Amino acid sequence: MIKVNTEDYPWHAGMTVRNLLDEKQFTFRHIIVRVNGEFVPEEDYEKWLIQDGDDVLVLHLMAGG
Amino acid sequence: MGTIIKDYSYTPAKIKRGYSGKSLYINLSDLRIEQKEITEFMKEKFTGGKGFDLWYLWHAVTPETRWDSPENEIVMSVGPLGGITQYAGTGKTLLCSISPLTDIPIDSNVGGYFGPLLKFSGWDAFELQGKSEKEILIFIDGNNGRIQIEEAEEYPEDTHLLAEELTKKYAENEDDMVNVSVVCSGSGAKHSYLGMLNFSFYDPRRKVCRFKQAARGGLGTILHDKKVKALVVKYRGVKPNLNDAADISTINKVGVKYHKEVHDLDHKQNKMRQIGTANTVMIMSQYDLLPTRNFQTGGDPEAVKISPEVFINEWLTQGLHDGCWYGCTMSCAKCADHFLITTGPYAGQRVTVDGPEYECAAGLGANLGVFDPQAILEENFYCDTYGIDLISFATCTAFIMECYQRGQITREQMGGLDLRFGNSQAVLELMHQISRGEGFGRIAGLGIRKLKKIFVEEFGADPKLLQDIGMEVKGLEYSEYAHKESLAQQGGFAMATKGPQHDEAWLIFMDMVNKQIPTFEDKANALYYFPMFRTWFGLVGLCKLPWNDLVPADNYKTDSPAKVPEHVQNYVDLFNAVTGKHIDNEELILQSERVYQFQRVFSVRMGKGERKDDYPPYRSLGPVSREEYLSRQELYDKQLRELQKLDPETMDLDEKIAATRRYREDQYEQLMDAVYRRRGWTENGIPTPERLKAIGMDLPELLEVIEPKL
Numbered sequence: 135m136i137k138v139n140t141e142d143y144p145w146h147a148g149m150t151v152r153n154l155l156d157e158k159q160f161t162f163r164h165i166i167v168r169v170n171g172e173f174v175p176e177e178d179y180e181k182w183l184i185q186d187g188d189d190v191l192v193l194h195l196m197a198g199g
Numbered sequence: 200m201g202t203i204i205k206d207y208s209y210t211p212a213k214i215k216r217g218y219s220g221k222s223l224y225i226n227l228s229d230l231r232i233e234q235k236e237i238t239e240f241m242k243e244k245f246t247g248g249k250g251f252d253l254w255y256l257w258h259a260v261t262p263e264t265r266w267d268s269p270e271n272e273i274v275m276s277v278g279p280l281g282g283i284t285q286y287a288g289t290g291k292t293l294l295c296s297i298s299p300l301t302d303i304p305i306d307s308n309v310g311g312y313f314g315p316l317l318k319f320s321g322w323d324a325f326e327l328q329g330k331s332e333k334e335i336l337i338f339i340d341g342n343n344g345r346i347q348i349e350e351a352e353e354y355p356e357d358t359h360l361l362a363e364e365l366t367k368k369y370a371e372n373e374d375d376m377v378n379v380s381v382v383c384s385g386s387g388a389k390h391s392y393l394g395m396l397n398f399s400f401y402d403p404r405r406k407v408c409r410f411k412q413a414a415r416g417g418l419g420t421i422l423h424d425k426k427v428k429a430l431v432v433k434y435r436g437v438k439p440n441l442n443d444a445a446d447i448s449t450i451n452k453v454g455v456k457y458h459k460e461v462h463d464l465d466h467k468q469n470k471m472r473q474i475g476t477a478n479t480v481m482i483m484s485q486y487d488l489l490p491t492r493n494f495q496t497g498g499d500p501e502a503v504k505i506s507p508e509v510f511i512n513e514w515l516t517q518g519l520h521d522g523c524w525y526g527c528t529m530s531c532a533k534c535a536d537h538f539l540i541t542t543g544p545y546a547g548q549r550v551t552v553d554g555p556e557y558e559c560a561a562g563l564g565a566n567l568g569v570f571d572p573q574a575i576l577e578e579n580f581y582c583d584t585y586g587i588d589l590i591s592f593a594t595c596t597a598f599i600m601e602c603y604q605r606g607q608i609t610r611e612q613m614g615g616l617d618l619r620f621g622n623s624q625a626v627l628e629l630m631h632q633i634s635r636g637e638g639f640g641r642i643a644g645l646g647i648r649k650l651k652k653i654f655v656e657e658f659g660a661d662p663k664l665l666q667d668i669g670m671e672v673k674g675l676e677y678s679e680y681a682h683k684e685s686l687a688q689q690g691g692f693a694m695a696t697k698g699p700q701h702d703e704a705w706l707i708f709m710d711m712v713n714k715q716i717p718t719f720e721d722k723a724n725a726l727y728y729f730p731m732f733r734t735w736f737g738l739v740g741l742c743k744l745p746w747n748d749l750v751p752a753d754n755y756k757t758d759s760p761a762k763v764p765e766h767v768q769n770y771v772d773l774f775n776a777v778t779g780k781h782i783d784n785e786e787l788i789l790q791s792e793r794v795y796q797f798q799r800v801f802s803v804r805m806g807k808g809e810r811k812d813d814y815p816p817y818r819s820l821g822p823v824s825r826e827e828y829l830s831r832q833e834l835y836d837k838q839l840r841e842l843q844k845l846d847p848e849t850m851d852l853d854e855k856i857a858a859t860r861r862y863r864e865d866q867y868e869q870l871m872d873a874v875y876r877r878r879g880w881t882e883n884g885i886p887t888p889e890r891l892k893a894i895g896m897d898l899p900e901l902l903e904v905i906e907p908k909l
Contacts, residue, residue, distance in 0.1 A: 139712065139713055139714040160712075161481075161482065161485045162482050162485075162486070162708075163468065163469075164468050164469065164750075166755040166760060173755060193755075193761075194708035194712050194713055195708075195750060195754070195760055195761065196479075196705070
């Protein structure tokens with residue numbers, strides 16, 4: 135189990151940041167990802183492996199219309 | 200040319216540190232034209248823009264004034280930063296009046312050239328009071344210091360024709376057309392409460408007048424009621440430092456930095472230069488936020504038909520500058536050129552359509568069940584040229600459609616119009632009826648609050664259902680975001696001072712997706728900071744979009760990326776550089792709060808602005824119908840289990856809907872309490888004398904209004 139934006143989310147072996155974003159359908163382009171507080175650059179989404187127990191923050195940067 | 204019935208000369212005031220120091224007053228009843236001084240008191244307490252508007256309006260009206268009372272004013276002001284050309288989004292005009300939809304002050308912001316050219320003509324603000332006997336237009340010649348009032352019966356009514364004719368009339372030649380700006384409404388404003396104001400700017404590449412809209416709250420209806428067909432300003436000589444800035448080099452430096460961000464980052468972020476605000480249509484649908492069929496759901500598989508790519512690839516002209524004021528590199532005012540109209544009085548003609556912006560694609564598209572880009576563009580064109588606020592029209596029509604869907608009104612009662620969701624031809628015919636003042640159009644344009652009463656009293660509709668599904672608060676229709684899963688945004692809409700428009704706060708991602716504001720206090724803090732911050736744009740003459748529709752590359756490193764701290768610092772720097780003052784971030788918020796609290800007290804004075812006026816329809820909070828619950832059953836059942844410790848397996852559908860409703864209504868009450876505390880209001884939503892004193896707004900006239908309510 136991992137945390138995604140403070141809520142529990144099931145983890146699976148080999149899960150990358152990209153997998154997580156796809157599973158959660160986080161399609162907004164303008165986001166910031168931090169894993170255990172560490173910033174993950176967009177170019178690393180495919181290769182950054184999320185570990186069981188990680189705390190993932192996916193901040194959507196839109197404060198609106 | 201009509202007869203000139205008033206000719207007035209003045210010496211245009213020189214602008215000093217962002218202010219001309221003068222405001223223009225015109226009384227249409229007796230054709231009186233006067234100049235007023237902008238006092239230091241006004242600058243200190245109200246800053247400019249909406250602040251000046253509200254101050255003048257306060258003194259013009261009484262608690263008994265209604266939208267069509269002669270003493271009601273339309274006031275406009277551009278603010279001290281308005282008209283600078285070195286930064287993006289610096290041409291916004293703010294307008295205020297007593298609204299026909301809400302009976303309280305409405306404010307609406309708009310781009311286009313009129314506001315900055317008015318300021319450069321010597322006027323920080325413009326009050327229009329009284330009513331003319333005959334239809335007139337007002338022409339302000341800023342270079343020669345002349346104001347003329349002219350009879351205007353013979354001019355066309357609809358915007359695209361009227362603005363073009365007046366631009367040609369007042370320009371000396373084609374090159375001069377960019378120096379003329381027209382404010383007008385259209386035939387739809389004549390027969391509805393949804394009338395809006397178009398502000399023109401001439402596009403020399405396309406050789407057409409383009410338009411931005413001061414849309415909300417019926418301003419066009421008021422202008423028409425005053426028998427003003429158009430306001431025209433002409434000023435030749437726009438250049439970088441007409442504001443007499445105290446520190447032009449800082450303005451240049453901040454501007455260059457921002458323009459580089461646009462160049463380097465926009466294509467990676469929101470693509471504002473390609474598609475403008477409509478870039479978010481698919482995002483909204485994917486996150487369940489795209490209002491669909493009167494906000495019943497938050498998206499639809501068909502939304503892909505009105506995606507940004509469709510508009511970019513098939514409809515919108517690319518590669519031309521689309522800023523609505525000089526220097527705006529964000530350039531988001533997109534348009535469809537040579538668009539062929541298929542219905543109504545302009546069928547067969549090719550026109551330039553300004554849009555679609557997000558609200559148009561969402562409101563006239565998804566919320567009406569219309570997933571046809573061509574139909575949306577035609578609706579967009581007619582709303583604009585008829586002078587109809589497309590947000591209110593869309594939300595109002597969506598309500599009518601759901602009433603029809605649920606058997607609350609019949610086709611016969613709608614004069615034969617088959618207003619099924621998705622029937623764009625019926626939607627267009629409804630617009631044409633509003634324009635002509637005929638048939639069901641005469642009723643449909645009155646706004647949801649009045650429609651509810653008519654449908655119940657005359658058509659026998661269910662008042663409770665209509666209250667639940669009629670998306671209005673204080674009489675103003677919601678703007679186009681579904682938000683059932685964001686408690687903070689429910690408050691952001693329903694507790695907004697003028698009514699449910701998103702320009703005070705848009706907290707959906709922070710709240711619903713990012714989970715950054717989990718507690719009532721967190722949400723209340725956001726519902727303090729963001730409305731206060733965003734109010735500031737309207738005080739100084741700036742557009743909100745450059746603040747956060749593009750952010751610096753290293754914004755993620757900041758403590759509060761949602762606030763975009765570097766851009767906030769840009770605004771502090773720009774304000775100080777223009778005015779020569781020395782504000783900081785806290786003073787910026789204080790400037791806003793003074794006006795924000797003033798507007799709340801103003802609403803109280805007009806008979807609203809209390810707790811009873813801040814309640815949303817239940818459709819805003821949760822699922823009204825069985826179909827809505829079933830559409831997200833998994834989510835709602837989970838919430839029953841986790842939030843209420845109930846077992847949905849043992850409950851029937853109606854019990855689950857009722858339990859969800861009880862919970863969500865209670866959550867909203869708790870949110871109101873927290874927000875009122877944070878804003879310094881009583882439990883009844885009245886600003887306290889202590890709070891007013893703390894921000895320097897314990898003015899006797901305000902205390903007189905609130906004291907009986909304490």
